[in-house]
Amino acid sequence: MSASQNLLVSQLSQNRKKISTPCYVYSLQSVQNNYRDLKVQLGTGLIYSLKANSCLDLLVRCGHVFDDGVEIASIGELNLLPKSESPRYINNPSADKAFIRAAIASKCTLVVDNISQLKLIAEFVGKRPISPLIIRLNPRVLDRFDDAAKTVRRDHFGFDWEDALQALSLCQLHGLAVAGFHAFRGSYGFEKFAFATAKSALQITREFENTLKYPLSLVNLGGGFDPSWRNRAFDFSQYRNLISEFPEHIKVVHESGRAIMGSAGYFVTEVRYVKSIDGQQYGICDGGMAQNFLLAKTESTFKKFQQPVILRNGEPVDSTEEGVSSLLVGTSCNKEDVIGVAKGVGVQPGDLAIFGDCGAYNATYTVAPFLNLPSSKSYLVE
Numbered sequence: 001m002s003a004s005q006n007l008l009v010s011q012l013s014q015n016r017k018k019i020s021t022p023c024y025v026y027s028l029q030s031v032q033n034n035y036r037d038l039k040v041q042l043g044t045g046l047i048y049s050l051k052a053n054s055c056l057d058l059l060v061r062c063g064h065v066f067d068d069g070v071e072i073a074s075i076g077e078l079n080l081l082p083k084s085e086s087p088r089y090i091n092n093p094s095a096d097k098a099f100i101r102a103a104i105a106s107k108c109t110l111v112v113d114n115i116s117q118l119k120l121i122a123e124f125v126g127k128r129p130i131s132p133l134i135i136r137l138n139p140r141v142l143d144r145f146d147d148a149a150k151t152v153r154r155d156h157f158g159f160d161w162e163d164a165l166q167a168l169s170l171c172q173l174h175g176l177a178v179a180g181f182h183a184f185r186g187s188y189g190f191e192k193f194a195f196a197t198a199k200s201a202l203q204i205t206r207e208f209e210n211t212l213k214y215p216l217s218l219v220n221l222g223g224g225f226d227p228s229w230r231n232r233a234f235d236f237s238q239y240r241n242l243i244s245e246f247p248e249h250i251k252v253v254h255e256s257g258r259a260i261m262g263s264a265g266y267f268v269t270e271v272r273y274v275k276s277i278d279g280q281q282y283g284i285c286d287g288g289m290a291q292n293f294l295l296a297k298t299e300s301t302f303k304k305f306q307q308p309v310i311l312r313n314g315e316p317v318d319s320t321e322e323g324v325s326s327l328l329v330g331t332s333c334n335k336e337d338v339i340g341v342a343k344g345v346g347v348q349p350g351d352l353a354i355f356g357d358c359g360a361y362n363a364t365y366t367v368a369p370f371l372n373l374p375s376s377k378s379y380l381v382e
C-alpha cells in the first residue's frame with residue numbers, strides 16, 4: 001500500500017463511526033504531489049481542469065497549489081470556485097452570453113471556440129475590460145503543420161485554420177487582444193502526440209504573431225496525461241528541450257484533470273450482506289454505480305473490475321483464500337451494478353471496500369438521482 005493509502009486505512013479505522021459510507025476520501029498530499037511532480041517533469045505551467053473533481057472542500061484546501069490556474073467548463077463551476085489570485089480560464093464551446101458575461105465580470109480569461117462566440121464577446125468591448133483571449137484550435141489544425149502524427153478521431157472543439165485566421169482579423173477589427181492559443185488532443189493522448197503537438201505549436205506561434213503583428217504571451221499545449229504517467233517510458237527531458245524552443249516571451253502551459261486527481265481519491269463502501277449463487281459469492285454493498293458509475297465499467301467492451309483493499313475491524317485482509325472471489329455489487333437494481341472483485345477474499349458483512357484511483361470523474365460522472373439513492377459524502381485526509 002502507498003503512504004497515502006496507509007494513512008487512509010489508519011484514519012478509517014480510528015474514525016469508523018464518524019465516517020458515513022459510501023464516501024469518497026481525498027488525499028491532500030497526493031493532489032499536491034501529483035501536481036508538482038508533473039509540472040516539474042514538463043518544465044512548463046500546469047493548469048488544473050476542474051471538471052475532473054470539483055469537490056468544494058478539496059478546492060478550498062488545494063486551490064493555492066494550482067499556481068498556474070484552473071480551467072472551468074460551466075457557470076456552475078465558476079460560481080463554485082473560491083476566489084483566488086491565480087488565473088481562471090473559461091473553456092466551453094457552448095458557453096452562452098450569461099456565462100460569458102459572468103466570466104468577463106469575474107476577470108476570467110476566455111478560451112474562444114467559434115466565430116459566433118467571438119462575436120458575442122465583442123459585444124462587451126468598451127463596456128467591460130476583457131482579458132486577452134485564447135483561441136482554441138481544433139486538433140486537425142495541428143496535423144496541418146506536422147505530417148508525423150495524425151488525429152485519429154475527429155472532434156468538435158475549436159477553430160479550423162481558416163476560421164482561426166478569421167477570428168484573428170475579427171479580434172483586430174474589434175480591438176480584442178489575443179494572448180495565444182490552445183489545443184487539446186483528448187484524454188490519454190499526450191504521449192503519442194506530444195512532440196508533434198509542440199512542433200506544430202511552434203509554427204502556429206509564428207503564424208499568429210506574423211498575422212497579429214504583436215507577440216503572444218501564452219501557448220496551451222493541452223494535456224491528455226495518463227494518471228500512471230510516472231510508470232511510463234516518456235522522454236520528458238527531450239520534451240523539455242523541444243519546449244525550450246518557444247520564444248522567451250511565451251508562457252507555455254499544459255493542462256490536466258485525471259493525472260492530478262485520479263490517484264488522490266478513494267471510494268469507500270461497506271459490505272451489508274453476503275450471499276452466494278451457485279458457488280459465486282457476492283458482497284452487497286451500501287454504495288455502487290449510483291455513487292461511482294465508472295467502477296461498473298459499463299463503457300468498456302471488456303470489463304476488468306477493480307480490486308479494492310478489504311478492511312475488516314480496521315485491518316487490511318490478505319487475499320489468501322485459494323479459489324475464492326467475491327463480486328461486490330451496489331444498490332441500484334441494475335444488473336450492471338457490479339463495482340469490483342475481491343480476489344482470494346470471502347467478504348463479510350461490515351467489511352469496508354476501499355477502491356483506489358477514484359479521484360477523477362468518479363464522483364461527478366455518475367447517476368445518483370436514479371431511485372433517489374443517497375449521494376456519497378466526501379472527506380479529506382492530509
Ligand SMILES: *Cc1c(COP(=O)(O)O)cnc(C)c1O
Nearest residue numbers: 049052184187224225256257258
Ligand atoms: C476535460 C479536459 C481536460 C482534462 O482531461 P484529463 O484527461 O482529465 O486530463 C483538459 N483539457 C480540456 C480542454 C478538457 O476539456
